Amino acid sequence: MKEQNIFDPFTLKGLEVKNRIMMSPMCQYSVDKKDGIATDWHYIHYVSRAIGGAGLVMVEMTDIEPDGRISNYDLGLWSEEQVPALQRIVDGIHQYGAKAAIQIAHAGRKAEDAEVPVAPSAIPFDENSKTPRELTTDEVYELIEKFRRSVRLAVKAGFDAIEIHGAHGYLIHQFHSPLTNKRTDEFGQDLTKFGSEILKAAKEEIPDDMPLIMRISAKEYVDGGYNIQDAIELANAYHQAGAEIFDITSGGEGQIPAMNRPGTHAAYQVPLAREIKKALNVPVIAVGRLDDPILANAVVGMEDADLVAVGRGMLRNPYWAMEAAKQLKKSTDELVPKQYEAGF
Numbered sequence: 001m002k003e004q005n006i007f008d009p010f011t012l013k014g015l016e017v018k019n020r021i022m023m024s025p026m027c028q029y030s031v032d033k034k035d036g037i038a039t040d041w042h043y044i045h046y047v048s049r050a051i052g053g054a055g056l057v058m059v060e061m062t063d064i065e066p067d068g069r070i071s072n073y074d075l076g077l078w079s080e081e082q083v084p085a086l087q088r089i090v091d092g093i094h095q096y097g098a099k100a101a102i103q104i105a106h107a108g109r110k111a112e113d114a115e116v117p118v119a120p121s122a123i124p125f126d127e128n129s130k131t132p133r134e135l136t137t138d139e140v141y142e143l144i145e146k147f148r149r150s151v152r153l154a155v156k157a158g159f160d161a162i163e164i165h166g167a168h169g170y171l172i173h174q175f176h177s178p179l180t181n182k183r184t185d186e187f188g189q190d191l192t193k194f195g196s197e198i199l200k201a202a203k204e205e206i207p208d209d210m211p212l213i214m215r216i217s218a219k220e221y222v223d224g225g226y227n228i229q230d231a232i233e234l235a236n237a238y239h240q241a242g243a244e245i246f247d248i249t250s251g252g253e254g255q256i257p258a259m260n261r262p263g264t265h266a267a268y269q270v271p272l273a274r275e276i277k278k279a280l281n282v283p284v285i286a287v288g289r290l291d292d293p294i295l296a297n298a299v300v301g302m303e304d305a306d307l308v309a310v311g312r313g314m315l316r317n318p319y320w321a322m323e324a325a326k327q328l329k330k331s332t333d334e335l336v337p338k339q340y341e342a343g344f
Helices: 040-051 080-095 137-156 171-176 193-205 228-241 268-281 292-300 313-315 320-327 338-343
Strands: 010-012 015-018 019-024 056-063 101-105 161-166 211-218 245-249 284-287 309-312
Touching: 015 101, 019 320, 040 056, 040 080, 040 313, 056 080, 056 137, 056 161, 080 101, 080 137, 101 137, 137 161, 137 193, 161 171, 161 193, 171 193, 171 313, 193 211, 193 228, 211 228, 228 245, 228 268, 245 268, 268 284, 292 309, 292 320
Parallel strands: 019 056, 019 309, 056 101, 101 161, 161 211, 211 245, 245 284, 284 309
Antiparallel strands: 010 015
16 A cells, blocks of 8 residues: 655545645734735735645635634624635635635633623633633524625635534633633533534535545643543534534643643644544644745644644744655655746
8 A cells, every 4th residue: 555645635525635735824913904805915915825736725714703713803704894805815816826725713711902801601712812702502603693794705705614613622622621611501511512503514515526624632731631632522423413524633721730741842743633633533733833845744644633734834934835745755746836947
């Protein structure tokens, strides 16, 4: 059997990606009118990574309502007015041979510019954060419908895949963490109900051949927080609800004590991705300090993950994938635009 590498194509349902390199979603905080509409900065930023050879370009955390944003300078997708700018980005990504995905989210209690943030329970993130208002059960159902609307608009914009953000201490994570969900209603009795209902709504809005991605933190690192075995149970519930690919990260909920902090070594989150892939037998995306092409290639080669997400490495170098191909002595014939061939 041929050993896999990061320049092998990846296919799941109707998503066909030319290689296994994903640009990780990273907030740009660059909306200039606080209206959530993507700007020329976003267009240049994302399309340049497609030119640079990434197979899948994931647009940053894009929020379902104005007060669901981390800041007023974040992207939003709650209005038809926000669709054309995103559609332009998708068209640009497609023009240069990559596929486009978008991360749909709500920041919950981590919405810094919301006058009163909302959350499953009225527990602030830390002593410097605003105390959120606990959502009513009816409001929780309304938020599920707002996620549905954003997914519908993302499909209209032409994205090839949708990612639901259930990690890093944002709203879905707040619902499925025992640290932050102290509710007594149905959304407290089943901590995965909120995320599962969002996934079910998303499945009803996306084409049958479009895979649905779910990002989860597989470990919280805080006292009383959940661990990888709990995360496997979370992922299994979300898989049953419709998630077909898992984007595996960690942390984001609560202030991590020094004794519990994860190492900052390369690939420190890969074992978490490996465990979920093994337990659920589903495709996973690994992320976290995978900037070294040799290391990223090994993650795929050892079948620890199906795709690798490169974040800071692509912030430093939009052409990371091209350089990786050169370093790994892989063919650049279909990767490098003809205008750049002389450099390779």
